[in-house]
Amino acid sequence: MIQETLVTTQNASGVAHIAPMGIHLIGDDVIILPFRPSTTLDNILATQTAVLNHCDDVRIFAGCLTGRRTWPLRTADVVRGTVLCAALAHTELELVRVEEDATRPKLFCKAVHSANHAPFQGFNRAQFAVLEAAILISRLNYLPLAKIEAEIDYLRSALEKTAGPREWEAWTWLMAMIAAFKAEARP
Ligand SMILES: Cc1cc2nc3c(=O)[nH]c(=O)nc-3n(C[C@H](O)[C@H](O)[C@H](O)COP(=O)(O)O)c2cc1C
Incomplete structure (x- = not known):
């Protein structure tokens, strides 16, 4: 199973970094697969730790991709790292081994601590969108723009039917990103 989470890491000097990542869960293994180049990869190799933050505030996912990477953090409980204050739950990880790959190495981690902070509120289609x-x-x-726009059109229907203010705000940031990309691509 792949879980969409926010991975918090820090570099050797303690500078924190947040990145959305799809984490693979296979048995007891927690596998992080960053595409090179990646600050998350560099930080995990430097500190041997990472934190998975399970969040329903999708603004953080959209924010990290649109230049809004500053979100409130607190110190992790066990490992050297930080936890997103918005996390409903979090898991602290230690790196166990690395399967090298030129494009996308596999970072095998083990959970050393987990905590719940707020109840899961149920599924929401706009968050998925x-x-x-x-x-x-x-x-x-990498993807053809026509394919991206067709999929966005499909996702917009779920968003319009079920979004709250946070989901609308996140969507607006993402649509602005597509508009900027198109404006730049125009000759
Ligand atoms: C839901 C979601 C899942 C993602 N999963 C991955 C992933 O598994 N690996 C990856 O390299 N990037 C993934 N990305 C893209 C990264 O978040 C983004 O490229 C980020 O900047 C990673 O690079 P960094 O470690 O330098 O921050 C995902 C993005 C989203 C929105």
Whole structure:
């Protein structure tokens, strides 16, 4: 199973970094797969730790992809790292081994501490739509624009039916990103 989470890491000097990542859960293994180049990868290799933040505030996912990377953090409980204050739950990880790959290495981690902070509020289709749109936008340079726009059109229907203010705000940031990309691509 792949869980869409926000990974917090820090570099050797303690500078924190937040990145949305799809984490693979296989048995007891927690596998982080960053595409090179990646600050998350560099930080995990430097500190041997990471934190998975389970968040329903999709603005953080959209924000990280649109230049809004500053979100409130607090010190992690066990490992050297930080936890997003918005996390409903979080898991602190230690790196166990690395499977090298030129494009996308696999970082095998083990959970050393987990904590719950707030109740899960149930599924929301607009949150899903924002996550999917954020993934598409992270691939703006690789996928055909026509495909991205067709998928965004489909996702917009769920957003319009079920979004609250946070989901609308996140969506607006993502749509502005597509508009800027198109304006830049125009000759
Ligand atoms: C829901 C979601 C899941 C993502 N999963 C991954 C992933 O598994 N690996 C990856 O390299 N980037 C993933 N991305 C894109 C990264 O968040 C983005 O490119 C980020 O800047 C990673 O690079 P960094 O470690 O330098 O911050 C994902 C984006 C979203 C919105």
